Amino acid sequence: MSKQELPLINAAAVDPGACCAPLLCEPLGAxxxxxxxxxxxxxxxxxxxxxxxxxxxxxxxxxxxxxLTSAFDLSAPTISHHLKVLKQAGLIDSERRGTRVYYWINPGVLARLSAILGSRQGAGMVSA
Amino acid sequence: MSKQELPLINAAAVDPGACCAPLLCEPLGAxxxxxxxxxxxxxxxxxxxxxxxxxxxxxxxxxxxxxLTSAFDLSAPTISHHLKVLKQAGLIDSERRGTRVYYWINPGVLARLSAILGSRQGAGMVSA
DNA sequence: CCTCTAATTTGACATCTATCTAGGCAAGGA
DNA sequence: TCCTTGCCTAGATAGATGTCAAATTAGAGG
Known part of the structure; x- marks a missing residue:
């Protein structure tokens, strides 16, 4: 049914030079x-x-x-838990400043994930 | 610490015309x-x-x-289960041909995810 | 009609996860 | 020193998830 749409992606995947979407290029190793x-x-x-x-x-x-907490209908510990998960995954980082703790995004990781899913673009251009 | 790297991302986010990475652009709604x-x-x-x-x-x-099954050290039902999950998410599609069932990727969905994570590229160009 | 192969469904089980309440720790101000 | 604010940890619990063995369905041939 939707097999007709595949060539577009595969054309990019086969591209020898800029091939950078492992998921669509070559089978992902374990x-x-x-x-x-x-x-x-x-x-x-x-x-x-x-x-x-x-x-x-x-x-x-x-x-x-x-x-962040005020944006959800969840308890503070729950938000704290989710932030911990994100941080342990390497997606965000944090720092205590006075009484508050600030979080920011680790931009490279997100760009990497995007590149892996995308057919080609977004690999080299975003990271720098 | 890594705040210095953010402007690049945000520059793309602020771009009024091609802004298409919701995650980095505007707060994602529930x-x-x-x-x-x-x-x-x-x-x-x-x-x-x-x-x-x-x-x-x-x-x-x-x-x-x-x-697919032969590539893993898992039972057939387990693979079947994972395929079902992927299919229900809309990431793949399948068709029975004779005694076998074939699966293929739904490319648009993957491109969409890539676009959401990426800072900009890959949004409009891949979908078509 | 029986059998063989390919794949899925069912049911069970152990583990993981999201969430909460209660309590603790750190920084800052009376 | 004591209280207040901001955030995290600990422990408990209900529900989701990954896995397998056993049973079931679907197609192709004898």
Missing amino acids: AEAGELAPLFKAIGDPVRLRLLSLIACHEGGEACVCD | AEAGELAPLFKAIGDPVRLRLLSLIACHEGGEACVCD
């Missing part, structure tokens, strides 16, 4: 998959996806926990 | 997050990530279950 999957898993939760977005879009590229 | 998260969750498992890659890279852009 090791690589074991490395990548936890990253996708981390953003595979609505709360964490929104947290990531809120942090990225917040003024100055960083947000304190109090800003 | 509804959108609830729609996107299951997709990331589906690829947030090493086995499913490899399955997706195996299918995409297989000759002809499609693979039968027997090809």
